[in-house]
Amino acid sequence: MRNPPDRYLLTLQEHFPAAPAFRVDETAGWLSTPEAKNAPPATTNQSAQRIAFQRWFHFKEAFSPSFVTTAVETLGFLPDHVIDPFGGSGTTAITCQLLGIPATTIEVNPFLADVIRAKTTNISAKKLIGAAQAFRRSLSHTKADLELLEHLPPTFVESKDKHRWIFSEAFALRLSQYLKCIRKVQDADVQLFFRVALGAVLVECSNVYINGKGRRYRRNWQETQATPELLDSRFQTQFNTAFEDVHRFEGRPAASVNVIHGDSRIELQNIKTLADLIVFSPPYPNSFDYTDIYNVELWALGYLGSSNDNMVLRRSTVHSHVQIYRTAHKPTNASTTLEIAFKELQAKADELWDARIPEMVLGYFRDLERVLLESHRLLTARGKLLMVVGDSRYAGVLIDVPTILLELARAIGFTNTQVFEVRKMRASAQQGGSHHLRECIVELSR
Ligand SMILES: C[S@@+](CC[C@H](N)C(=O)[O-])C[C@H]1O[C@@H](n2cnc3c(N)ncnc32)[C@H](O)[C@@H]1O
Incomplete structure (x- = not known):
């Protein structure tokens, strides 16, 4: 008889016919499948309406569950604990639970945190x-x-x-x-x-x-x-x-899922249990504010009760947008690529559609540096960190997100660092329209 995790994995995959996937080639590393190449940006969940659990809430920025199962498979052993500091709709959490792996996830948006809790609570x-x-x-x-x-x-x-x-x-x-x-x-x-x-x-x-x-x-x-x-x-x-x-999935494994509602820049510091896999996709620095996107649900369901609540939530999200004014700090470690991009942005200040973009970019990398610092503490020696990230471009200046993150990660102490380009995304009009921006998997270990 197969052991339960295999059985759940199989059942799960039967439900993923439309989800673009990534696979690992022994020599080339992470590759995108033809479906993933042709799919819309954000390592995506857009065609996920037929997928078990993904269809509980249309969250188009989610990655496909098969990305999480492949990530687990590449470890070569069953991880003791998995962490996703940017939970979103809970793809990592529910996939790990179905595989029988304990997981911790953090999500700042209270409605989305509840979506993850609902998916991972086994009600009869x-x-x-x-x-x-x-x-x-x-x-x-x-x-x-x-x-x-x-x-x-x-x-x-x-x-x-x-x-x-x-x-x-x-x-x-x-x-x-x-x-x-x-x-x-x-x-x-x-x-x-x-x-x-x-x-x-x-x-x-x-x-x-x-x-x-x-x-x-x-x-x-x-x-x-x-x-x-x-x-x-x-x-x-x-x-x-x-x-x-x-x-x-009523008989699914009882692997515990800890859903933390909060800001991962802070909440990660309170996690004590080390993880063999830290896997996430942070917001991209593309001026997309998730607080706006999920505003109807947040207000109508009573998660937001005043404009101040809305402001507090926005302040707790990473610096991926310019909707509110806040002071941003630059990363404490040096990144030459970031410094060059920042200077170029300042030089083109007149062409930027918002004067706060250079500061947002700095703040974005300081936020991810904080997440990487805690991840370095939490990652086991045999473990891996996988981030799905996307480039941005403002006034023709490329924000080479994977390279900047690699530079910061090396300064923090990650020694094995690799980048795999998995897809090209079409840039939005605000980002220059005709360009294609890369979506990459950044792989780090100690
Ligand atoms: C690209 S989505 C993650 C999607 C997720 N991988 C999935 O499959 O559903 C990024 C998420 O990060 C959340 N987020 C933004 N700032 C955050 C913060 N400071 N702490 C925790 N979550 C945050 C956003 O609300 C959003 O849900």
Whole structure:
């Protein structure tokens, strides 16, 4: 009989038909598969809607679970502990759990931290069936109450004095019933499961769509606004989808997953257990702010209650964007490549679309230096650190992210350092449009 991790790995891979993968060639190192080469940027999860657990929430910046399984395989032994300091939608955490490997992950966005917790909490299918029945009964006799949405910024809910809104009043009334009923669910794990299922359908039921620049109103949104019935049907479908995975993987290994909600620049310092694999994809320094991208879920589900909350969250994220002003510090170790890029950016200050970009770039590498410093303390002698990172370009100045990270990593004490280019990403218009930027895997060991 196969041992359970193999069986889970196989089942898992059957669910990954569309996910681009990376593989390791004995001589050439990490290579991208043809699917990965043609896939959109960010070591990606864009075609992941059919993949178990990945389909609980559309998180397009996730890497594919097979990247994590390949990373584990390249170690040549079963790791005792894996750490991912930029958890996102929890690809590392859930994949490790299914493989029977204890994992720790850190995620700064409280909604995403809950997505990871929901995926990695093994609730019994029977309990969820009972909870779904009780929830339906509860919805039918719970009164709508817009007070529950009073904390939302003015653009969220329709009212006579507004020209634009994200949710119609009829929809918001139904949403308030869902929120009330979810709060009434006694079992904390079940409550989390419902909240994440609701979060997964909010944007598709709203008048906006989200892209790299933030929120945009849908074309003809006034004529196509979501109805309360649409929320009912989307929620039901989403609930069933997630339930299917809970049911199918009910007998999964009980490997513990520690989900830490917080800033990895600080939280890593509190981790005591060393890891054989530290694997992550940090935000890229491309001025993409995850706080904006997941704003609808954060506000509507009550994770943000005021603009100050929003500011605090933004300040806790790495310097990958210029949406807020904050003082950035440069890395404490030297990187010649960073120094040259910084000077070039300063020389082209007039051409930059935001004057804070040079400082953001410095702050970005100081943040990752802090993560690398702690990772160096936490990585076992036999272990490996793998980072998926992407280049950026501003006013024609290339920010060669892997080279800068290698220089910093060597100064910190990593001795085996390698970079594998796995894909070219098309640059956004703000980054010069016509250029292709590399996405690379940086591999480090002690
Ligand atoms: C590229 S995504 C990671 C995706 C992840 N590999 C997955 O498969 O879902 C980067 C994540 O880092 C998070 N993040 C940004 N700053 C952070 C910080 N200071 N501490 C922890 N997480 C942070 C963002 O919220 C985002 O979810």
